[in-house]
Amino acid sequence: MCGDLSAGVFLGDEAFVRSLKPLLTEVVENREILREERLVTRPTLEELFAGVADKTSRNGRVHTAVRKHQCELKEVGDHLGLCYSTIRVIAKGIDEVEES
Numbered sequence: 001m002c003g004d005l006s007a008g009v010f011l012g013d014e015a016f017v018r019s020l021k022p023l024l025t026e027v028v029e030n031r032e033i034l035r036e037e038r039l040v041t042r043p044t045l046e047e048l049f050a051g052v053a054d055k056t057s058r059n060g061r062v063h064t065a066v067r068k069h070q071c072e073l074k075e076v077g078d079h080l081g082l083c084y085s086t087i088r089v090i091a092k093g094i095d096e097v098e099e100s
Contacts, residue, residue: 042069045079062087063094 017040048065052058058080065071066087073084073091079085 042071045071045076049079059090059094062090066091067095 018098020041048061048069048071049058052061062076062080065076066073073087076082076089079082
C-alpha cells in the first residue's frame with residue numbers, strides 16, 4: 001500500500017491528486033514542507049513539453065520548467081536527451097534576455 005504513495009501528504013490515486021491541483025496553485029510556498037510535497041502540483045515534463053515544435057519554444061519551456069516549476073536540471077535534460085549543463089545554459093540565457 002505505501003508503495004502507491006507518490007504525492008507526500010496526499011493519500012489517494014493520481015486522479016485525486018490532479019483534482020486538488022487547482023485548489024493548491026495559489027498556496028504560498030512554505031520552505032518547511034518537503035520539496036516533493038511542495039511541488040506536487042507542478043505539471044509533468046510530458047505536459048510541459050507537449051507540442052514543442054521548434055528549438056525556440058523548447059528553450060522557453062526549459063526555462064519555465066527550471067525557473068517556475070523548479071524541475072531539476074538533470075531531470076529536464078534526461079527528458080529531452082540533453083546534458084544537464086546544456087539545460088542550465090538555456091535557462092540562464094533566457095534569464096539574461098528577460099533582464100535586458
